[in-house]
Amino acid sequence: MGLKPKVAIYDFTDCEGCEVEIISLRERFLDLEKQVDIVDWRLGQERKSFDSAQDKYFDIALIEGAPITQDEIDTLKWLRENSQYVIALGACAALAGIPGIMDQEKRAGWYKKIYPSTSSGQVYKPKGIDALPLSAYVKVDFAIHGCPVNAGELERIFEELLAGKKPSYRPYSVCFDCKRAGNECRIINKKICLGPITQGGCQAICISGGSPCYGCFGPREEANVEGLKQALKKFADEEEIKRYFTMFYNKNEK
Amino acid sequence: MITDKYIAKIEGHGSLETDFSKSQVKLHIHEGERLFEGLLVGRTIEESHWITPRICGVCPIAHNLASLRACEDGLKIEISETTELLRELMVCAQMMQSHALHLFFLSLPDYLGIDRGTELAQKNPKDFKAALDIKEVSDDIAAVVAGRNVHPTTTTIGGFHKIPTREQLEKLLQKIKQTRASAGRALNICSKIKFPELKVDLELVTQKKEKILSNKNDPSTPLRVNPSIKNYKEVITEEIRNYSTAKFGGYKGREIMVGALARLYFSDHKEKEILDFQNPFHNNIAQAIEILLYHKQAGKILEQLLASKSDFDGTSKSDFDVYASEGIGAIEAPRGGLYHELRWNNKGIITYANIITPTVQNLTSIEKSANALLEQNKEKTQKEKERLLEMLVRAYDPCITCSVH
Known part of the structure; x- marks a missing residue:
């Protein structure tokens, strides 16, 4: 440089x-x-x-x-x-x-619904x-x-x-940020949370505001995704868990 | 060069195809389709106001509130007065944030002899300080009330997960008082600029008191007989164009302009006297006027909140039961009338979504004004015309990411 x-x-x-x-x-x-x-x-x-x-x-x-x-x-x-x-x-x-929530195979159907052809026969060409x-x-x-x-x-x-360094990721999860912010643990309160598998650095801003964590900071290294899913299954149904894992991770699930 | 084709300093990707001999302009929209109306289906109603702000990072609060209103409309939820006031405060912040960003970073550089907005810091430090003041106070209000300056975290159906403390509100009020002069300065800057002359028979449309108003309707018509927002689909029409990933909207098929200029047309504020409602370039001045109006409004709301007996600790939330229903949430976003319509099943899972954004409605008017601009500037060189056309597009403050949602 x-x-x-x-x-x-x-x-x-x-x-x-x-x-x-x-x-x-x-x-x-x-x-x-x-x-x-x-x-x-x-x-x-x-x-x-x-x-x-x-x-x-x-x-x-x-x-x-x-x-x-x-x-x-x-x-x-x-x-x-x-x-x-x-x-x-x-x-x-x-x-x-x-x-990324939108699955590729569903795009064609949604194009038809969202961009309906006109009565004059004009058809939308998706990009x-x-x-x-x-x-x-x-x-x-x-x-x-x-x-x-x-x-x-x-x-x-x-x-x-x-400074010419290769930037580093935070070596901790959202849980660390969340504890520091003084929030109650969502999982203990039986609310789904992707904080444990998500990289920190966000200061747990969503949870602090009362919203869920959908993991927008991306999976942290060596995240125990299966372990979290098992823990969540104790109080949430599969559909609900899936909705969380498809908010930001639909195209990334390992 | 691969990257040269898009108009600079507008939100999203658009380009102009101009036939100078015929004075005909087509506004091409290139943004990829995210298909929000599709990806909302299958999500819960509590996720709708989380997802829809991500349509637009410049007006996320408007989308957040429109989705909340749609859900509350469908579930017949009455929100508390505190919630109402805090949401109004969010709207004030949203208007100031968006208008300041547009004016100082996208549009005004055309007139101030600079390229990047930050160059104003050297050229005129006091003006730039005013811009930063407005940005700061509006970002702070959004952060305190909505939880973050972009994409709210505190809002929920029926109210707020968390509301600000009295101390936080007092600090905001202080900051509002300290920045009043800066809000006035923004208007001063704009009112001194000589905007290009242009005369267009603009149809101005706005939402007011649950109605959709147009300046083309007989002015003696009582407010109540204007079309209701509930019938928005019959009034605000959309069509596809083969050169755009955004639909082009209108008022029953007619070209309309929505946003600050249209809102002020229907308002009683005396500041509007300096506006020419047939010149779309004046949308810039209208935004500066609105910065001042919403700045004042934010101060009033803060005083009202602080005068109330609420202890501002905890939440402001109405309880509700979920059942299958549908609702419409409409709001004046910075760029004009925004409509969210949602339908959901008895589990609160969304089964249908329809969203019409302000920029979709403005696209047709941009083309109409662009054609008029070419007609009225025939003596100018092609280069001058191209420049003016881009300035015109910027004056409309199009939010292309909103338009292709």
């Missing part, structure tokens, strides 16, 4: 909420921005500057969203070829996120193929997790990157 790493920020199909979180860093974003050269960011600027003399256009490509259309898949491959580091920004890029994470198509160097990403984590990971 040069003195000022060249950064590209891209978004595929998603809600763009993770980019909103970047802007929501406000003054802290200004600080980060000074340390890099954002050479391509459709949402934030018109400027695009590619230095073709360089081996790769970008030192870091931050990619948000799930590549659903062929065009997005092609762009993703182009970004991989032209970037030193490819970083997934948020749950859609890292896990296929909420769009989406399947909602999959970036890693279904290219090697991803690191994932900044969350739906949306957590501002503090975003900053920490960026600082590690800018």
Whole structure:
């Protein structure tokens, strides 16, 4: 990486909420921005500057969203070829996120219902193929997790990157964050929770607000998924458990 | 270059196909379909307001509240006054968050001689400070009341899992007081900008008191005879286009504009006097006016909450029984009228969902205004026209991820 790493920020199909979180860093974003050269960011600027003399256009490509259309898949491959580091920004890029709830084989039926043909005979031509994470198509160097990403984590990971280190994942689960936040344990209270198998770093923000944890931070290393399922089966039925495991993990279940 | 084709600084992926000789513009929408109306089927009603905010990271609160209302409508749940006030406060935050993001980071750079919004920090630090103030106070309200600035965590059918403490509300009120000047400054900046001239016979549509209003309807019509939100499907129509993954909406098939400009048309606020309701570029000024109005409104609600006897500790929630039903939840989102319709079985599992977003309704109007812009600027070079067209699209503040949900 040069003195000022060249950064590209891209978004595929998603809600763009993770980019909103970047802007929501406000003054802290200004600080980060000074340390890099954002050479391509459709949402934030018109400027695009590619230095073709360089081996790769970008030192870091931050990619948000799930590549659903062929065009997005092609762009993703182009970004991989032209970037030193490819970083997934948020749950859609890292896990296929909420769009990943839709199974590929069900898409055709839903296209017909959601985009009905007109009386004049116009038929909708779908563009989406399947909602999959970036890693279904290219090697991803690191994932900044969350739906949306957590501002503090975003900053920490960026600082590690800018210091020339390979960023690290938190070596603990959401349970650690949750205890620190002083929440009651959902599982003890017979409520489904994916916190035990999910990577920490989110500060248990959803559980603290009263919502469930659906695991948007992704499975942590060596997570005991089967063990958790067995524990949940003691008080929840299979359908219910399945709904939790298909919120963010529909395209990732091991 | 592979990445050049999309319009920069709009939420989502769109491009223009322009026939300059015929003054005809098509707005292509490229976003992939996430099929939210499909993926909601099979989920529970308590998951609907968790899932639908993920339609859009810029207006998640609007989707959250629309889904909650749909469920509460179907289950005939009466919410408490505290819940009502806290939700109104969330709406204030949502409007300010979204408008500030659009104005300072997407739209105004066109007029301020900068590219990336943050360049304003050097060019005019005081203006940029005002932008950050508005963003900060609105993000803080969302974080305190909704649990997070993007994608709420505290809301539930019937109320809140968790409500703010009195101390938190007092802090928010303090911050509102400290940032009033910044909200005024945003309007000041916008009202000084000379926006491009354009005259379009705009049909402006808004939701008001359970009704859907249009400026094309006879103004002497009493409010009650306007179409009801319950009949939204007969009024807000959608059609498919072969160049768009979003449907194109309208008012019984006619092109309409929804959002800040339309809302202010139907309001009594005196600030609206500076607006030209036939110039869609004025949507920018309308948003700045709304920033100030919602900023004031947030202050009022906070004072009202603090004056009430509630102890603000714990939850504000109505109990309810689940049974098979259906409901409609409508709300004015930052970009205009949003409609969520849900149907569910006796276990609360969703069996049908229909969502119409504001941007879907605006797409037809964007094309109409784009055609008018070309007609009215024939003397300009193609490059100038292209520039103006992009600025026009941005003035509408389209949220393409919302439109292709």
